[in-house]
Amino acid sequence: MSAPVIRQMRVEDIDRVMAVEAASFGTPWTKDIFYKEILENPYAIYFIMQEGKQIVGYCGLWVIFDEAQITNIAILPQCRGKKYGQTLFHFVLNQAVALGAATLSLEVRVSNITAQNMYKKFGLTPGGIRRNYYTDNGEDALVMWVKL
Template identity: 60%
Template sequence: MSEVVIRKMEFTDVEQVLEVERASFTTPWTTDVFYQEIVDNHHAHYFVLEVDEKIVGYVGIWIVVDDAQITNIAIMPDYRGQSLGERLFGFVIQLLQHIGAKRLSLEVRVSNIAAQRLYRKFGLVPGGIRKNYYTDSGEDAIVMWVNLS
């Protein structure tokens, strides 16, 4: 059985995280954006998911006072369908509850039904639409949120 570990992202993880990013998103973040998030953004917290010591997923969260927002969450395509995204999202929920965050929100593509299904499992509900949110396609985003307390 494979060993799955979720841990805080380190500088040395950025290249592997970029592989996940590029495989998952049509407009992936750059190396500079990740370094800026890790070094300069004191609200940002990033975690990687490893399977047998290989990074196959990651999540980014901004925490401001008691509000949290998922910036990105992704699993390598070859590792999808194994509940790893659910495991990573569950980790985030537990972490946020542990530190006393009251709300969690995120944006998700209208077309990303699989992700919406996952978020609903954790109690997130649609709260609105951001029109033309995604710059690559002009697709709308659904804002989803949940009260954690």
């Protein structure tokens, strides 16, 4: 199979993105949230990673002035371990720089050591804790950030 392709998410991708979302998160976003992000949020840009016709991952980015925020990133569970997350994250970091961002931040579950380790590879460092951030189980979020 050929290497995955990354491109900007379109409205017609949302149904297939929902499969990634549902497989990845205990409290998945709704279709309506994705529609609003793509169609109404002037600060948002979303990217999908596609392998053939299958969407295997996606990542959301907000850029407000010179600050970028990763809203979410997910790879289908059966596609993890192939460095797809790293590839997608690296692509989105480059997009943030191209859009004029000087810093980038994100929240990650304190229990998600795998993701934290990946973010550290890109220079992100812990910046604080958001207590009870995740509504599904009240887990804290670790805030990580990097100067771009």
